[in-house]
Amino acid sequence: MDNVKKLLKNGVSRRKFLAGIGAGAGTMAAVAFAAGCNSNNKKPTPTPTPSGITDADILNFALNLEYLEAEFYLRATTGQGLSATDAGSGAGAVTGGTQVVFTTPAIQQYALEIANDELLHVQFLRKALGSAAVSRPPIDLTNSFNAAAMAAGIGPSFNPFADENSFIVGAFTFEDVGVTAYHGAAPLLQDKTYLSAAAGIMATEAYHAAEIRTLLAYTGGNFLTYANQISALRAAAGGGNEVAISGSAIVPADSNSIAFDRTTDQVLHIVYLNPTGVVKSGGFFPSGLNGKITATAS
DSSP states (O other): OHHHHHHHHHOOOHHHHHHHHHHTGGGSOOOOOOOSOOOOOOOOOOOOOOTTOOHHHHHHHHHHHHHHHHHHHHHHHHSOOOOHHHHOTTOOOEEOOOOOOOOOHHHHHHHHHHHHHHHHHHHHHHHHHGGGOOOOOOEESSHHHHHHHHHHTSOSOOOTTSSHHHHHHHHHHHHHHHHHHHHHHGGGOOOHHHHHHHHHHHHHHHHHHHHHHHHHHHHOHHHHHHHHHHHHHHHHHTTSOOOOOBTTBOSOBOTTSOBOOOOHHHHHHHHTTOOSSOOOSBTTBTTOOSSSOOSOOO
């Protein structure tokens, strides 16, 4: 875990990241913007909160998603996942995920920054939940991406750890989902302290999503096309609420420029890679999430 400890100690300079983008502009692929967007401005009808669901249950739902993001970014940047302490007692195994060979310093700086953020989100939620915190469930970072690629029409397989551009597409798979999940969960939280923390985490996730979407628009080509195919797949599984990346569309928001939200059901349909029916597991969580909110209602 030396690499992860070093990551926490050193952090990342956002200013260096931005400077690196400018310095590397001449070496990156020309922009090939996709035309139009598939925005869906219709707000989802919230699923009534099941009786007995507490703030702790909602935070544990978020913790499951943070485990997924942390494992993806830590493995991409350091080659190692969460420590046993951060994963929790009896944590599930993680399949796949290797260190990416970054060739653009700016993108590597970004990846390190977001990996650090997601690790801190896991640690923050586990501390807030205390003994009620669920452990990391089994996570699949191999078969899940292959299945998503097939469903999105990209091809029979996709490895987000193959190179830095593939990594950016992989990151895009998660980031917008995190924003919509926190926005959708916010009205369900009763404790204002938890609500404030969730709003802060949502803001950080929105910064991440904007970075990723901007990098994809800048890179263009097949990788931008792949990302928009993933966006369409998420829309089909998670109640719409997507804006494809194009020359005039970076920020995903409704007609009032308010960030989209999703119910827990809609989020689960996306991460389980199953758009219909009662679903309890699959996709990135082959054995389901841990906690009380683990299955869709329909």
